[in-house]
Amino acid sequence: MGNREQVEQRVIVALDVPDEQAAIALIDQLPQVVWWKVGLELFTSIGPKILEVLKSRQKRIFLDLKFDDIPNTVAGACRSAATYGVDLLTIHATAGRDALKAATEAAQEGAAKAGVQPPKLIAITLLTSISARQLAFDLKIPLELPEYALEMALLAQESGLDGVVCSPQEAAQLRQTCGNDFLLVCPGVRPTWADKGDQKRSLTPAQAIIAGADYLVIGRPITTATEPELAWKRISEELTTVT
Numbered sequence: 413m414g415n416r417e418q419v420e421q422r423v424i425v426a427l428d429v430p431d432e433q434a435a436i437a438l439i440d441q442l443p444q445v446v447w448w449k450v451g452l453e454l455f456t457s458i459g460p461k462i463l464e465v466l467k468s469r470q471k472r473i474f475l476d477l478k479f480d481d482i483p484n485t486v487a488g489a490c491r492s493a494a495t496y497g498v499d500l501l502t503i504h505a506t507a508g509r510d511a512l513k514a515a516t517e518a519a520q521e522g523a524a525k526a527g528v529q530p531p532k533l534i535a536i537t538l539l540t541s542i543s544a545r546q547l548a549f550d551l552k553i554p555l556e557l558p559e560y561a562l563e564m565a566l567l568a569q570e571s572g573l574d575g576v577v578c579s580p581q582e583a584a585q586l587r588q589t590c591g592n593d594f595l596l597v598c599p600g601v602r603p604t605w606a607d608k609g610d611q612k613r614s615l616t617p618a619q620a621i622i623a624g625a626d627y628l629v630i631g632r633p634i635t636t637a638t639e640p641e642l643a644w645k646r647i648s649e650e651l652t653t654v655t
């Protein structure tokens with residue numbers, strides 16, 4: 413049986429709420445949560461002040477702004493984001509090799525200039541809300557989905573990134589190919605008792621860890637539960653059986 417505290421450090425809770433009041437209420441309701449993910453909804457709503465709220469409570473921060481633009485623009489965004497002293501930062505692998513390399517260098521520069529630790533820069537391989545059918549018929553990608561996800565992960569690795577965001581369904585293959593030092597952060601995690609919602613490629617928390625995920629990103633199964641504390645407890649208990 414895994415140590416409860418060690419297990420809890422591998423779950424990142426997505427703080428997908430509309431405003432500061434809702435964010436603080438949730439953070440304070442779940443004091444055991446070590447990692448919070450600030451994404452597009454909350455950051456667009458209240459900006460970097462949420463990062464101060466989290467830092468003042470000694471939380472670790474995944475700033476998930478999913479940059480996807482030309483190299484000069486993503487580099488500028490990563491340079492700025494790195495000054496916040498966050499732990500993880502995202503960019504889409506589809507921004508391409510030049511953008512990924514420029515982003516990696518810029519994140520280092522931004523952090524050094526601000527005198528903070530650089531974030532681990534991780535690339536989105538393929539959103540967990542996309543199915544194999546959508547990849548083929550809507551996005552017109554002529555590769556099998558696992559192969560496409562692997563190609564995006566290899567592109568990120570070759571470009572000097574620290575890891576990727578991937579579906580837990582692809583974690584085992586990526587772990588085997590990219591090695592143990594490459595971070596695998598997996599959203600699309602669903603306990604058997606939770607709704608899948610818009611997630612198309614999910615596994616349970618225990619399955620995701622067994623597949624090789626370093627971190628699990630879990631939002632609504634916890635944050636919209638009638639009792640978020642109970643949902644968190646059930647997930648940590650499930651994980652202690654496999655770690």
Ligand SMILES: O=C(O)c1cc(=O)[nH]c(=O)n1[C@@H]1O[C@H](COP(=O)(O)O)[C@@H](O)[C@H]1O
Nearest residue numbers: 426451538539540577599600629630631632
């Ligand atoms: O970058 C992410 O974190 C991310 C990538 C991805 O492919 N799929 C995905 O769901 N996410 C994020 O992970 C979280 C999942 O939330 P739930 O579906 O509520 O558990 C959301 O905040 C998404 O923005």
